[in-house]
Amino acid sequence: METKDLQNIASQVRRDIVRMVAQVSSGHPGGSLGCADFLTVLYFDCMKHNHKPFSMDGKGEDLFFLSNGHISPVWYSVLSRAGYFPVADLGTFRRLGSKLQGHPSTDKKLPGIRIASGSLGQGLSNAIGAAETKKLNSDDSFVYTLHGDGELQEGQIWEAAIYAAAKKVDKLIATIDYNGRQIDGDVEDVMSLGNIGAKFAAFGWIVYEMDGHNIDEIKETLAKAKAGAGKGKPSVIVMKTEMGKGVDFMEGTHKWHGSAPNPEQLASALSQLEETLGDY
Amino acid sequence: MIEFEIFGNKDTRSGFGEGLHELGKNNSEVVALCADLIGSLKMDAFVKDFPERFFQAGISEANMIGMAAGMTIGGKIPFTGTFAAFSTGRVYDQIRQSVAYSNKNVKICASHAGLTLGEDGATHQILEDIGMMKMLPNMTVIVPCDFNQTKQATLAIAEHEGPVYLRFGRPVMPIFIKPDAEFKIGKADILIEGTDVTIVACGHLVWKSIEAAKVLEAQGVSVELINMHTIKPLDKETLLKSLAKTKCVVTAEEHMRAGGLGDSVAQVITTEFLVPQEFVAVNDSFGESGTPMELMTKYHIDSQDVVDACLKVISRK
Numbered sequence: 001m002e003t004k005d006l007q008n009i010a011s012q013v014r015r016d017i018v019r020m021v022a023q024v025s026s027g028h029p030g031g032s033l034g035c036a037d038f039l040t041v042l043y044f045d046c047m048k049h050n051h052k053p054f055s056m057d058g059k060g061e062d063l064f065f066l067s068n069g070h071i072s073p074v075w076y077s078v079l080s081r082a083g084y085f086p087v088a089d090l091g092t093f094r095r096l097g098s099k100l101q102g103h104p105s106t107d108k109k110l111p112g113i114r115i116a117s118g119s120l121g122q123g124l125s126n127a128i129g130a131a132e133t134k135k136l137n138s139d140d141s142f143v144y145t146l147h148g149d150g151e152l153q154e155g156q157i158w159e160a161a162i163y164a165a166a167k168k169v170d171k172l173i174a175t176i177d178y179n180g181r182q183i184d185g186d187v188e189d190v191m192s193l194g195n196i197g198a199k200f201a202a203f204g205w206i207v208y209e210m211d212g213h214n215i216d217e218i219k220e221t222l223a224k225a226k227a228g229a230g231k232g233k234p235s236v237i238v239m240k241t242e243m244g245k246g247v248d249f250m251e252g253t254h255k256w257h258g259s260a261p262n263p264e265q266l267a268s269a270l271s272q273l274e275e276t277l278g279d280y
Numbered sequence: 281m282i283e284f285e286i287f288g289n290k291d292t293r294s295g296f297g298e299g300l301h302e303l304g305k306n307n308s309e310v311v312a313l314c315a316d317l318i319g320s321l322k323m324d325a326f327v328k329d330f331p332e333r334f335f336q337a338g339i340s341e342a343n344m345i346g347m348a349a350g351m352t353i354g355g356k357i358p359f360t361g362t363f364a365a366f367s368t369g370r371v372y373d374q375i376r377q378s379v380a381y382s383n384k385n386v387k388i389c390a391s392h393a394g395l396t397l398g399e400d401g402a403t404h405q406i407l408e409d410i411g412m413m414k415m416l417p418n419m420t421v422i423v424p425c426d427f428n429q430t431k432q433a434t435l436a437i438a439e440h441e442g443p444v445y446l447r448f449g450r451p452v453m454p455i456f457i458k459p460d461a462e463f464k465i466g467k468a469d470i471l472i473e474g475t476d477v478t479i480v481a482c483g484h485l486v487w488k489s490i491e492a493a494k495v496l497e498a499q500g501v502s503v504e505l506i507n508m509h510t511i512k513p514l515d516k517e518t519l520l521k522s523l524a525k526t527k528c529v530v531t532a533e534e535h536m537r538a539g540g541l542g543d544s545v546a547q548v549i550t551t552e553f554l555v556p557q558e559f560v561a562v563n564d565s566f567g568e569s570g571t572p573m574e575l576m577t578k579y580h581i582d583s584q585d586v587v588d589a590c591l592k593v594i595s596r597k
Contacts (some may be wrong), residue, residue, distance in 0.1 A: 122342075128347050128348050159340035
């Protein structure tokens, strides 16, 4: 897809995100805004996937696992804009009885979701399992994941990182949302992760870096990662992002990790984000 | 006279190993994962004959459970194997989110449960696992009583769609379930019919209850023994039918009183048919090192404890 078209989708996704969290005064806009460009490229340009009908087994399809489930607004918006469910459903986010739970789940059968996430650190293991099943099924498709950088403080991530390298899970492309922030402040202050790329490299992964707000660079890096996959090593992309990207007062702080804008703040945010595809 | 044909002596974990191997032959979707305990879980035969469907996770139980959940996406039926302590408490959150809440078709197979793990001591002797697992929505909890039944249960859970916790153990015990017996998840077996007291037991306590029933029979007490191999969903129908006859119940299990089979039975009787109940279970205590049989005696989950509980509950009628 053309870069301009992807930018337009990402802009609408950002509008969806702030509107969704504002209407229920809860949710996680910061990380969602930061990953809008990446998830837009992944679903609209990179992955081979079908939404009608949605198949839990996803045979012959690329799969995506959102390990940091709290950025559900961006995933829900991208899924609906990609056709998995009506965009009007975004208006039910976090409301009683909604398929769009606070954190992604399968129990309400929202198309596009294959496993629950929210308690951090589990998505990489889930994705490795799915990749192993694809191998057994002679299914050559890719498995993608997204993780928060703070999430890398969970030990299970590193159990999974050891496994994927040791057992040559090589159709796996993980991405780290490297925004440097977590709930209690900067990752550097809360518990520094040191050099994330070097850590994964030491664990035996192929490491890429990219700017998570440059659509062309995202496209190119994902293409490179796909081309380099299948040779016995898992891949990880360390994606530099800005939490809150696109809304000036949400950028440069961890404050908007898990809090929603009030009506005035929402109006200010929407004035900065072009409505390209029509609001839900 | 209470008599059971004995088909030899084996550990329940070996029943799991044989069942898993048979599944390997008959169901190409079955895969197995293990966290560095192939020998202890008796998974050797599966590993040898179906190496492409075996996944060695190393000492990384959290990753193993997460992987197993992911492997169901695409149609595999994963069986995970490690000790009960590491199959539950260590990975509760992974089971809760990735398996139970996500309703994935994962079979969590747990050996060395309870005190009868023996000499390794309390770090490994988990007595809370049934409670933890039965509290999870979507989870089926099964505690088979001997080698044959563990094998039958292993085969049965592959046919059941949804998460299952299968609990078995290490000690060599008599085999008294027929090799061709039918195993139906959620349908209890009445092993002995009687009129004075109902014993509801699971796992190794079923054999201990048979021993107890023989002692009681010699004293003129007629015992009805229910092998409640499925803790969840509990076979209320069989239980209530028996209680209508005997009007009292003893529950017997190798587990903590809190959260175990006895709790599940108590919930039924307090809400549907109130009769006196006595518990044979470990009472709010960790275990310790010792031989399995020494530990069962010391922690009051032996056949004599079942006898005492039966006499007491009858006196409370």
